[in-house]
Amino acid sequence: MAALLELDHVSYTYPMASAPVLRDISMQFEAGKVYAVIGASGAGKTTLLSLLSGLEVCTQGTISYNGTDLRSINRDHYRARSIGVIFQSYNLLLNATAVENVLLAMHLAGEHRTDKQAAYQVLESVGIDRPTADRKILKLSGGEQQRTGIARALAHNPDILLADEPTGNLDEANEAAILDLLTHLAREDGRCVILATHSHRAASCADEVLGLNRGRLLTVRQRE
Amino acid sequence: MYLIGNTMKNLVRNRGRYLLTGAVLTALLAAVAVSTMLHGTASRLIDTYTDRFGASVSFTTDLRKLITLTKPDENGQFQDPEITSEQYLAFSQSDAVKNTLFQGTRQVYCDTLQTLDQGNEEAFYEAGGWGGVFQGASETDAPQRQAPNAVVLGYSDPDMMEDFIAGHRQLDEGHFFSALGEVMVSRDLADRSGLQLGDCFTLQDVNHAEVPPLTLTVCGIYLDGTAAQADGQDWAVTNRRNELLTSFETLSQHSMAGLWLTASYYLKSPDLAPDFETYVREHGLSPVYNVSVDAEGYNRIVKPVQSLKSLSKAFLLVILLAGGLVLILLSMLGVRERKYEIGVLRAMGMPKVQVALGLLTESFAVLVLCLSIGLPLGNLAAQPAADAILAGQDAGNEKQIQSNYGDGVVLSTENNGEAETPMQHVDVLWTQGSIGLLAAVSLGLGLITNAAGIWYITRWEPMRILAERS
Numbered sequence: 145m146a147a148l149l150e151l152d153h154v155s156y157t158y159p160m161a162s163a164p165v166l167r168d169i170s171m172q173f174e175a176g177k178v179y180a181v182i183g184a185s186g187a188g189k190t191t192l193l194s195l196l197s198g199l200e201v202c203t204q205g206t207i208s209y210n211g212t213d214l215r216s217i218n219r220d221h222y223r224a225r226s227i228g229v230i231f232q233s234y235n236l237l238l239n240a241t242a243v244e245n246v247l248l249a250m251h252l253a254g255e256h257r258t259d260k261q262a263a264y265q266v267l268e269s270v271g272i273d274r275p276t277a278d279r280k281i282l283k284l285s286g287g288e289q290q291r292t293g294i295a296r297a298l299a300h301n302p303d304i305l306l307a308d309e310p311t312g313n314l315d316e317a318n319e320a321a322i323l324d325l326l327t328h329l330a331r332e333d334g335r336c337v338i339l340a341t342h343s344h345r346a347a348s349c350a351d352e353v354l355g356l357n358r359g360r361l362l363t364v365r366q367r368e
Numbered sequence: 369m370y371l372i373g374n375t376m377k378n379l380v381r382n383r384g385r386y387l388l389t390g391a392v393l394t395a396l397l398a399a400v401a402v403s404t405m406l407h408g409t410a411s412r413l414i415d416t417y418t419d420r421f422g423a424s425v426s427f428t429t430d431l432r433k434l435i436t437l438t439k440p441d442e443n444g445q446f447q448d449p450e451i452t453s454e455q456y457l458a459f460s461q462s463d464a465v466k467n468t469l470f471q472g473t474r475q476v477y478c479d480t481l482q483t484l485d486q487g488n489e490e491a492f493y494e495a496g497g498w499g500g501v502f503q504g505a506s507e508t509d510a511p512q513r514q515a516p517n518a519v520v521l522g523y524s525d526p527d528m529m530e531d532f533i534a535g536h537r538q539l540d541e542g543h544f545f546s547a548l549g550e551v552m553v554s555r556d557l558a559d560r561s562g563l564q565l566g567d568c569f570t571l572q573d574v575n576h577a578e579v580p581p582l583t584l585t586v587c588g589i590y591l592d593g594t595a596a597q598a599d600g601q602d603w604a605v606t607n608r609r610n611e612l613l614t615s616f617e618t619l620s621q622h623s624m625a626g627l628w629l630t631a632s633y634y635l636k637s638p639d640l641a642p643d644f645e646t647y648v649r650e651h652g653l654s655p656v657y658n659v660s661v662d663a664e665g666y667n668r669i670v671k672p673v674q675s676l677k678s679l680s681k682a683f684l685l686v687i688l689l690a691g692g693l694v695l696i697l698l699s700m701l702g703v704r705e706r707k708y709e710i711g712v713l714r715a716m717g718m719p720k721v722q723v724a725l726g727l728l729t730e731s732f733a734v735l736v737l738c739l740s741i742g743l744p745l746g747n748l749a750a751q752p753a754a755d756a757i758l759a760g761q762d763a764g765n766e767k768q769i770q771s772n773y774g775d776g777v778v779l780s781t782e783n784n785g786e787a788e789t790p791m792q793h794v795d796v797l798w799t800q801g802s803i804g805l806l807a808a809v810s811l812g813l814g815l816i817t818n819a820a821g822i823w824y825i826t827r828w829e830p831m832r833i834l835a836e837r838s
Contacts, residue, residue, distance in 0.1 A: 197715075199607045199715060199829070200829070202672055220714075220718065220719045220720075221717065222717070223715065223716065223717035224716060224717025224718070225717070229627055229715065229716075231715075235711070235712045235715060236712065237709055237712055237713075238708075238709075239381035239382070239709075240377070240381070244377070248374075248713075248716065249716055252716055252717050253717075298714075
């Protein structure tokens with residue numbers, strides 16, 4: 145299967161830092177699979193997701209989306225339409241309601257179906273009912289906020305889902321539900337899901353587990 | 369539509385911050401409205417005043433030069449050199465002159481008129497007054513000279529007749545002179561002489577026999593409330609009821625010979641005084657006279673308004689600097705507080721331009737709201753502010769005028785009556801200039817404050833914003 149995302153000798157060094165946080169990474173990510181990136185805190189998992197989402201630009205090497213270097217495309221456009229990002233700290237608009245967060249993602253993707261009904265449907269698909277959807281983010285529980293973050297990432301039907309510790313703040317029941325949802329999105333809907341996680345349970349759901357150690361990315365396990 | 373809808377939502381979501389910014393902005397815009405209205409009104413008034421009264425010129429006698437350059441008469445008295453009627457007319461042809469007001473006077477006799485106090489002068493001389501010689505005539509001329517029974521006055525502008533403007537005289541019948549040969553007479557004279565509208569009479573200059581007789585037609589009869597004999601005489605020639613009012617054109621076209629003339633010159637700009645002086649010297653004005661712009665009158669009229677303009681300008685600058693600074697700080701603080709939100713929007717793929725546009729739209733909405741409150745507030749405050757400033761200026765001016773008094777003999781200050789009235793009240797109104805200035809200031813303030821905030825926030829990459837937040 146052709147790679148949706150491809151990293152070719154990618155390195156990244158933070159400004160003012162002497163050593164790179166990611167070193168010479170080459171990797172391909174395919175549609176229909178769940179990838180789990182594991183590693184110790186500070187290993188560079190979030191940085192890797194930032195590069196894949198176009199929030200940062202690698203200092204060496206190239207990252208390609210469908211064969212096109214991310215440097216040569218509009219990264220705002222790429223973030224708004226091609227990928228969905230689920231942040232560890234949710235990063236929702238706190239003064240807005242859950243449904244407004246989803247609507248905004250639809251609007252940025254240029255979706256014409258930016259009516260509330262469609263947004264409610266997306267929220268319902270991740271387990272957020274209408275009364276909850278109409279509440280301000282600050283009034284939602286951690287699990288509800290995480291689900292809203294996932295709904296927002298799915299709102300524009302992206303090819304790739306990037307999730308940074310998507311279950312880090314959830315209890316076991318919610319964690320299981322979210323992981324079921326993500327694996328379903330990959331295997332049934334044919335999306336590419338990339339998780340950065342400390343969770344063994346999350347890693348166990350992945351088709352491929354990648355380990356980050358001293359800036360290098362290695363394949364730890366592949367599902368048969 | 370999305371932008372507007374989102375803007376409205378954001379305004380509500382961030383209402384605390386926008387209320388604070390809005391209060392400052394409203395006060396600032398009200399103050400700006402006051403100062404721009406005052407500035408615009410003062411500019412308009414200054415233009416009007418300088419156009420109408422800006423540069424009245426006087427010829428004043430320099431006593432030192434008079435004593436140095438001329439000789440006293442047999443009585444030891446120094447006489448001012450004569451400025452002839454021809455010179456007065458020539459001076460008015462200078463390119464520096466915007467307009468000239470002329471007044472011509474003749475002492476006349478009319479045998480068909482029975483004027484007030486007629487015969488008193490002859491009786492005075494027959495009784496041996498002043499040695500039985502008419503004033504100003506030689507003994508040899510005296511027997512030929514007819515005592516005048518009226519004075520004919522010719523004005524180049526009807527507005528020069530101050531008694532009509534002041535209400536001491538009022539047209540009772542007919543109309544003001546307009547055509548050549550038309551004359552207005554007092555009701556007393558008309559009744560005494562049996563004059564009616566349309567009647568004609570012929571005048572003879574009593575001092576200059578060479579002047580041909582002048583026939584005038586009565587076009588108007590006025591009520592006269594002025595003092596008939598102001599200087600204690602009781603002669604016909606000094607009785608103001610006997611004044612025959614006509615146009616200067618009527619007198620000058622008839623004959624300039626012996627016409628006693630006064631002229632008031634108004635320059636296009638006070639700066640042209642040196643040009644005018646050069647011109648009048650070339651046309652024979654004696655060096656005994658100083659040519660000076662009526663700075664006192666000018667200051668009396670224009671200075672309060674100029675002060676109003678200067679104060680409003682200074683006020684505007686202070687307001688803009690202080691207020692602008694406060695707004696910039698508020699904007700930066702506001703944007704800083706919204707760093708996280710902007711980081712999320714950028715992370716979701718909202719372009720910088722759209723983020724900036726959203727912030728600008730919100731600010732513009734606040735600006736419009738503040739303008740709609742600030743402008744009426746400013747409108748209310750402008751008039752009392754102008755009156756207070758003018759009241760202060762008027763008091764200061766009085767002191768200055770007293771200290772300037774007595775600078776010289778003014779030969780020619782025949783201003784319109786209103787020109788002597790100092791400015792004590794202005795109607796502060798919106799002018800195109802002040803509206804334009806306010807619009808520019810509002811937009812400028814909006815742009816500057818937002819530009820600072822937008823520049824501050826959009827130079828950060830989204831991950832950095834989110835990382836800082838964390």
